[in-house]
Amino acid sequence: MNIAAHVKNNASIFGDKIAISYLNKQYTYKQVWSLIIGFSNILISKGMKKGDHIGLAMKDHPLHLIAHFSVAAIGAIIVPIDHRWTENEKERISLVFQVKLLIMDQGDIDNINTIPLTELDIKENIHPNSEIDLNYKQDLLISLSSGTTGKPKGAILTHDNLYQRFVSQQKSIGFNSEDSFGLLTPLFFGAGRSFAMSMLVIGGRVVIAPPPHQPDEIVEILNNNDISATFLPPTLLRRLLPMASASKPLLGELEHLLYSGEPLHSEEALACLEKLSPKLTGYYASSEGGGISVIKPMEIENYSETVGTAIYQTDIKIVDDKNHEVDLGVVGRLKYKGPGVATNFLDDKGNKSSIEADDGWFFPGDLAKKLPSDHIQLVGRSNDLIIRGGINIYPNEIESTLINDPGIKEVSVIGHKNRDSGETIVAFIETNSKFELNKCLDFCKKNLAPYKIPAKFIQLDYLPKKESGKIDKQQLKESLKKI
Numbered sequence: 176m177n178i179a180a181h182v183k184n185n186a187s188i189f190g191d192k193i194a195i196s197y198l199n200k201q202y203t204y205k206q207v208w209s210l211i212i213g214f215s216n217i218l219i220s221k222g223m224k225k226g227d228h229i230g231l232a233m234k235d236h237p238l239h240l241i242a243h244f245s246v247a248a249i250g251a252i253i254v255p256i257d258h259r260w261t262e263n264e265k266e267r268i269s270l271v272f273q274v275k276l277l278i279m280d281q282g283d284i285d286n287i288n289t290i291p292l293t294e295l296d297i298k299e300n301i302h303p304n305s306e307i308d309l310n311y312k313q314d315l316l317i318s319l320s321s322g323t324t325g326k327p328k329g330a331i332l333t334h335d336n337l338y339q340r341f342v343s344q345q346k347s348i349g350f351n352s353e354d355s356f357g358l359l360t361p362l363f364f365g366a367g368r369s370f371a372m373s374m375l376v377i378g379g380r381v382v383i384a385p386p387p388h389q390p391d392e393i394v395e396i397l398n399n400n401d402i403s404a405t406f407l408p409p410t411l412l413r414r415l416l417p418m419a420s421a422s423k424p425l426l427g428e429l430e431h432l433l434y435s436g437e438p439l440h441s442e443e444a445l446a447c448l449e450k451l452s453p454k455l456t457g458y459y460a461s462s463e464g465g466g467i468s469v470i471k472p473m474e475i476e477n478y479s480e481t482v483g484t485a486i487y488q489t490d491i492k493i494v495d496d497k498n499h500e501v502d503l504g505v506v507g508r509l510k511y512k513g514p515g516v517a518t519n520f521l522d523d524k525g526n527k528s529s530i531e532a533d534d535g536w537f538f539p540g541d542l543a544k545k546l547p548s549d550h551i552q553l554v555g556r557s558n559d560l561i562i563r564g565g566i567n568i569y570p571n572e573i574e575s576t577l578i579n580d581p582g583i584k585e586v587s588v589i590g591h592k593n594r595d596s597g598e599t600i601v602a603f604i605e606t607n608s609k610f611e612l613n614k615c616l617d618f619c620k621k622n623l624a625p626y627k628i629p630a631k632f633i634q635l636d637y638l639p640k641k642e643s644g645k646i647d648k649q650q651l652k653e654s655l656k657k658i
Contacts, residue, residue, distance in 0.1 A: 214245035225250030250311030352378035408644030419450035489513035561590035582610025
């Protein structure tokens with residue numbers, strides 16, 4: 176079923192129910208469907224047809240969210256493009272992924288067929304009795320990811336892939352048509368896009384509050400707009416913790432406070448559960464396969480070091496380098512499969528590949544172990560593994576220890592090639608006024624084996640972040656080449 180057909184059905188079922196709130200504007204489901212039709216008519220008038228790639232490089236507002244369903248409705252394929260990128264970056268991505276039309280808020284780009292779009296343009300193209308053929312249900316979206324290489328690649332999601340991800344969110348998280356989702360992260364970013372689209376498919380409400388936000392603004396938005404669910408990356412949760420009081424949780428009215436993008440360290444998860452929201456929920460996912468596992472609020476106290484158990488309809492295995500499943504408690508490569516996992520991919524040159532030969536199993540690049548309870552504990556990325564003197568060292572273990580130093584706000588540990596020992600451990604840290612290197616080293620000696628103690632600590636004002644909010648380890652690795 177075409178993903179846009181669900182919104183059409185909701186327009187019939189819910190009618191004048193509010194679907195999107197933005198600043199002082201409200202859009203009902205009837206209005207949203209009319210705008211989807213108008214937007215679709217514009218795309219058709221520009222010669223767009225089934226299978227064409229259409230780039231969306233817009234700021235975070237209702238038309239951007241609606242555009243996803245319009246592209247879907249005509250059977251074209253969405254290519255998300257960050258509006259903050261330079262013209263050269265937008266042009267390069269558009270050429271690599273064969274974009275036929277690029278939608279922007281304003282302006283144009285040389286060598287790319289580009290159109291700016293306003294709500295007035297769309298309303299002028301809403302014709303009485305206009306109908307859209309919703310039969311197309313194959314490829315829908317190219318979910319971009321740069322991984323650790325910095326080079327863009329894309330997972331090709333079908334309409335069913337995306338819909339099944341929404342089903343998993345309903346079953347595993349508990350989303351329903353009564354929810355109001357606060358969108359505080361960019362629509363370009365996979366998690367924000369997925370949760371927002373999911374809400375319109377199931378008949379909920381999306382409150383769009385464009386980033387960036389200061390911590391006090393986040394609290395104001397979430398506590399004063401009848402929002403029941405939101406997603407915040409761990410970097411934002413860490414910024415909220417100092418604002419919490421001992422008397423009550425900072426975001427105690429939320430039914431779902433989701434975090435994803437990277438795991439919280441154990442102590443951080445416990446602190447967020449206590450100080451931010453008793454409904455804290457961890458959602459471990461990848462751009463290519465969507466949700467992998469979920470850790471629910473009642474589990475965090477006993478399994479805070481994990482990312483939970485497999486979500487609805489998803490199988491997880493931990494395997495060795497020969498693809499043989501390992502025993503419980505043994506570290507290996509994580510792989511998973513489910514109806515939301517993409518099976519076809521495009522590389523940074525536009526070449527297509529498939530995982531169908533592997534029976535649909537996808538490796539997101541994480542090292543993990545499965546506990547007897549079936550909870551999954553991540554130990555790091557396979558390409559972040561540090562080998563020192565022939566011993567495997569997992570950065571996540573060191574980071575989870577260092578974050579408990581009262582002088583460290585954020586930390587990222589990487590390996591740096593060393594002629595004598597193979598790799599040297601380097602800790603990049605963001606600190607506060609309590610940090611003292613000698614005390615930190617004493618703390619390490621008490622909590623880490625000697626070969627796990629970083630040989631170098633590099634203090635930064637801020638650790639570099641990707642658009643997703645994850646710490647950009649590749650940028651940190653590149654900075655070491657200059658030292």
